Amino acid sequence: MRLLQTALTAIYPPRCLGCGDMVDSDFGLCGVCWGKTAFVGGTVCDSCSTPLPGSAQDEVVHCDACLRAPKPWKHGRAALIYTGMGRKLVLQLKHGDRQEIAKPAAGWMQQAVAGMAADNALIAPVPLHWMRLVKRRYNQSALIATHLSAMTGHEVCADLLERPRRTPSLDGKTKGERADILDGAIRVTPRRRHRIVNRPVILVDDVMTTGATLAACAEACRAAGATEVCVAVLARVAKDA
Structure with missing residues (x-):
């Protein structure tokens, strides 16, 4: 060998x-x-992982945006800032068929999510509509979620969530427009609903911009009986990125 x-x-x-x-x-x-590669470190918002000034230790802090409009999840973590090499890696994984990036991506995220959720938390990727999945041939968030499960010991359910209807790109849309587009667009797969009742969930995605898609996923999980929801993404679009 x-x-x-x-x-x-x-x-x-x-x-x-x-x-x-x-x-x-x-x-x-x-x-x-x-x-x-801009790795996230230091003081960050506990909800969206946006880097913040200062050196708060063992103190939960939030950015102004999350204070004004709290996210529908408990904690949010990102491994990278979506700029430079971080942006390149996300785009190659997402659109360039570079599926091998998913494993190291999960490794970088592993440290970020350590201790974020209870041991019985269920990992679930943000879903793609089936037409987009057929075109792309894989869900990059599901690939990351599978590797993250193997590294953390948290159970994974790749099809916990589904998109019953296809939605247009959210790029350039206002907060209200994003909410309208995503209204009812994501739900817990009926045959998987029993997996999250009275159980915490860790949502996994490749990149967080405004968090609208993750919010729709979190709300669907909470409505289906999840005790709490946390979020883990490979990269976070920062205001100063």
Whole structure:
């Protein structure tokens, strides 16, 4: 087995996820790409993971936007800021058929979500409409969720949520327009409803912009009987990104 692994490494040497240069191990970033990746750290909003000034330790803080309009979930965490290499990786995973990015993405998210939810929390990805899933061939959020489940020990239910109708892109839409578009667009899959009754849920997505889609998912979970909902995303669009 070791000889086979050595032979495969010689034929297919590990490549940087960002630029393709050779690196020491699989699913890694070279020094240059690592420097271009903005990992979330320091003081962040407990709801949406937006970076905040100051150095609050062991203190729950929220950004002004979440104070004005609280999110329908308990905690929200992001691994990266959606800029530079973080943005590139999200787009490659989402639209470039770079499914191998899902595993390291889950690894970066693992530390961010550590201790965020109870041990019996159920991981669920944000769903795609079936027409979009057929076109893309995979749900990038489901790929991340599956790897995150393996790393954290939390059970995963890839089809907990569904989109009974297709919705247009939310890009450029106002808060009210997004709410109207998503009204009734996401629900708990009827045959999976029993999985979340009296149980916490961790919603997983690739990127959070305004949080409208995640809010629709969280509200659907709460309406179906989830005790609480937390959110974990690979990247967060920050106001200063």
